[in-house]
Amino acid sequence: MGNQVVANPQQWNARETALLNEAVEKMVRIGELVGISPGGMIVLLDAGMSIRDLLLFLTSKDSDSAA
Numbered sequence: 865m866g867n868q869v870v871a872n873p874q875q876w877n878a879r880e881t882a883l884l885n886e887a888v889e890k891m892v893r894i895g896e897l898v899g900i901s902p903g904g905m906i907v908l909l910d911a912g913m914s915i916r917d918l919l920l921f922l923t924s925k926d927s928d929s930a931a
Contacts, residue, residue, distance in 0.1 A: 891922065898925035 876884070892902050900922065908918055 891919070894922045898922060900925065 891905065895902065895905055905918060905922075908921070909915070913921070
């Protein structure tokens with residue numbers, strides 16, 4: 865997958881860890897609202913979807929459900 869740098873969680877400070885946890889919780893809530901389970905999101909990521917594309921996918925589904 866190109867030049868991806870995998871962050872070492874042992875080097876994260878408490879603020880970074882808290883922000884990451886908050887972001888994941890928000891993604892899970894949005895996923896639940898649009899009918900995508902956390903397991904479904906993992907399947908998409910394992911299939912090669914980027915986090916950016918997953919966010920776009922979830923928000924587009926959210927827009928579809930609001931219409």
